Amino acid sequence: MKSLKALLAALVIIAAFAAGGCKENKKTTPLSEPEETVAAFLDALKEGDFDKAEDYILIDENEVFFFGMDDRQFELYQTVGLSADSVSLLFRYSGSIMQYKLTFCEIASDTAQVRSYVRLLNGKDFLTSVYGGLYQAFVAAGLNGTEYPDTRAYVEDRIVQEIALDPPDTAEMIASFELKNVSGKWLIKPNADVCSVMTASLFDDPDSLESALKQVGMWESE
Numbered sequence: 001m002k003s004l005k006a007l008l009a010a011l012v013i014i015a016a017f018a019a020g021g022c023k024e025n026k027k028t029t030p031l032s033e034p035e036e037t038v039a040a041f042l043d044a045l046k047e048g049d050f051d052k053a054e055d056y057i058l059i060d061e062n063e064v065f066f067f068g069m070d071d072r073q074f075e076l077y078q079t080v081g082l083s084a085d086s087v088s089l090l091f092r093y094s095g096s097i098m099q100y101k102l103t104f105c106e107i108a109s110d111t112a113q114v115r116s117y118v119r120l121l122n123g124k125d126f127l128t129s130v131y132g133g134l135y136q137a138f139v140a141a142g143l144n145g146t147e148y149p150d151t152r153a154y155v156e157d158r159i160v161q162e163i164a165l166d167p168p169d170t171a172e173m174i175a176s177f178e179l180k181n182v183s184g185k186w187l188i189k190p191n192a193d194v195c196s197v198m199t200a201s202l203f204d205d206p207d208s209l210e211s212a213l214k215q216v217g218m219w220e221s222e
Helices: 002-020 035-048 050-054 071-079 084-097 122-145 151-164 191-197 206-215
Strands: 099-108 111-121 170-182 183-187
Touching: 035 050, 035 084, 035 099, 035 111, 035 170, 035 183, 035 191, 071 206, 084 111, 084 151, 111 122, 122 151, 122 170, 122 206, 151 183, 170 191
Parallel strands: none
Antiparallel strands: 099 111, 111 170, 170 183
């Protein structure tokens, strides 16, 4: 946990440089209001300020918004055994290395669509790789008659290793944002791409992740 806390502190410094550095969005024409909203949302993620990022999201007051996850993704999130520090570390680190460039905007009355190229941490493959490695560690322990690894410690050690990679393992995507004008303010409607950019795509492949969790006995079939 000490290594996690040290990395969390380091991310504050990384975010400060990211906020003060040049922006990836280099459009020569002024941004439209929907584009400004998306850029502000992505910039907040780069700064590691998730509360600020949520200010640009259209959240149903009758629903719980948690990084844009749907019910199945949230269930997986609860199952993978990540501590709050681990989650914060991964999401903030992904934001700190994020690069983006707005590529498209279409406005139709009180709705709009904005697309953006985004490069972020390759979380989509990360968790399945972690739990695949954990399964192999369990098999090796069984064969060798040694103590089984502690799941939480193993996962968090792998997170530290992932963040130490230089260069980091990143992935690219074209994120599509749907916006609605509410009382003169453009807000982003939650969708799968919103979740992906907020969570480093950790839960983008629920089938593979569920399969990996089953291998280590962390997911029970219905």
